[in-house]
Amino acid sequence: MALFTIQRYMGDDEDVVEDQKKSAINILEKIKSEAKARKSIKEKKLHTEIITTEKTEKKKKRKKKSKDTSDEDAEDTQDIDSYVSAEQRDDKEKKSAERLGLSEIEKKGELKHAVLYEEPESEPPKKKKKVKSVEIQSPIVNKDNKDDSDSTESPVKTKKRKKEKGINDNVLLNTPGSDGSFMTEKPVLSVSDTEAFIGDRIGKENEDLSEPEDDWMGEQINDTIDDEDKNLDGTNEIGGFTVIGEVKSKTPQKLPDWLANPSIITVDLKHQTQSVGDMKGLDTDIIEKLKENGVTHFFPVQRQVIPAILDITQNGFQVGKGGYRPSDMCISAPTGSGKTLAFVLPIIQSLRSRVPVRLNGYQSLVDIIVATPGRLVDHINKTEGFDLSQLRFLVIDEADRMMEEIKQDWLTHLQKLLFSATLSQNPEKLQMLNLFQPKLFTSVVKDDRGKVYTQNTEQVTGEEKLQNKNKNTPDTQTGEFVGKYTTPEGLTEYQIECTSAEKPLILLHLLHNMKFRHVLCFTNSVESTHRLFHLIKSIGDIEVREFSSRLHAARRSKIVQQFTNGKIDILICSDAMARGMDVDNVRYVISYDVPAYIKTYIHRIGRTARAGKAGTAITLLQNKEFFHFKKMTKEAGKPRIKELKIDREDLNPIIPAFEEALKELPQILKGEKIKRKSNG
């Protein structure tokens, strides 16, 4: 019926009146859009099928991996013991390399490339995937491509042949086979929107690399392929896929204005400071107190955020400027850059100027509550009379951690101030917080080509750049949207390539031969922390303590104090120490075990180089961990991490003492177990 109407009214019949024509166009548009929607559902279904197949495969792999990982975990926690069986392990690795057809590649010095394909095995667990619509021409192999293709033909040749035949080049081949050949039998997806698909894959990879609660950055990476992403045969590699054909960069997404135009905070804590006396609006007695405590200058984050918070509270305590509700704020700045003082000072000042309110005979007896989010929510739900309706500020430090918890109803009336070194800038996540006219303060990062980015920027026009210059903001070379994390300026990062068996020896070498002191050393588990602690202690000559959830809070504070006073040379820690802890005197941060997530890495290394000081972070990397670590840090915007070469000869003198300590370890652990049991 509709079709009939359209045919009738779309004709050139002179009798057709204008509005009838319009209505016909509308109907046509409607039909078109319905057909499009149906097609899209069909495509999504098809794509879902493919993804499901891929997922089933991955599930199988993961199942296998979880077995491997539990073996691996055991291996990791026991890598000290594994030293004894290093020879057997080498044998095993060699065999497995032969099985994978890697030994030849290894001989040619191409092992790095070969290992690259093993990367999915070392990925952290997958989380929910977002699937973008992809047009699939064939779920298996594009016939045009298959008919005369030779499975042994190199991708470069294939590309050339296809070019000659005029076949579409935008084809993603799945990863090469374990023997290095390209699996033309595996699903080949021909996509009409290659960039979207690539972006999507990268997004997924990135999601996996960030702490699970978050990540916008992953979906926004605007990857242009550089030389490092090239395979040995000259084809390109993105997100585990070999890409044949030109890869165009992804179109930047439109961000809300407040995210796209943040106030920039520099990371230069040495020069970009401001004398405390010059802070307008801050009470003189507060300034005096700061000076008494040795704070003579404000760091950049304080320079910018303190006046902004003071500004919104200057016209009264309960309301913002002009009687309006004050804006919420998000502040993203590196670890150790002084975020705490940036919110503490203006809040203290504004609390002092308030008029106490007496409500129903109840007057607040508490001005500031410092709580962990879990405990706070617990009180709200369970403690009688616990009422936050008069709460003026809610400051969320380490804000990225509790994005989920704070979408509670009781938070809607508050002014929210969110602080973090790894703040999520995912608009969807931030949306859930119901932020009111939010303002973003964020620091800038430099990539390894010296380009400067804000953590959250969009393409800007030449005109806008000029305006920025006039505004006296740093010379931000904004380009693609990037979601990257900044680290302190005084931080130097290294990686040491080693085998699992070499790890304890290298740590001992750094301590005994290279005389590293004031060291925080992170492992990935409480168990590893404990074993490593005992091992170093048994060898002697080094003041070592462990720091993990095994210890009571009082014991932990004492240890931190001893470390600060220089009485402890090395503190072996689990990630309980990684976030927020401000321990003075940390010169080195060693990641004995590589962290699985970029945020964990950023917070770990952020325990050194705080408050403008210098510090060094070193990560021990096994061969199988390279790819993950390199990818994780590269995508977070970190320049290439330098390698710290260790002469293996230097490890030899340590071996006898190490082997002795290793023999003692089981007895020590057994003794502890018996003691625990007898203590009940």
Ligand SMILES: Nc1ncnc2c1ncn2[C@@H]1O[C@H](COP(=O)(O)OP(=O)(O)OP(=O)(O)O)[C@@H](O)[C@H]1O
């Ligand atoms: N203006 C200042 N002058 C000198 N030292 C300062 C100043 N502001 C802060 N500090 C010191 O710098 C250190 C780091 O500050 P703070 O803990 O606030 O950093 P942060 O940005 O919150 O770090 P993280 O993200 O790791 O929690 C602290 O020891 C603090 O006392």
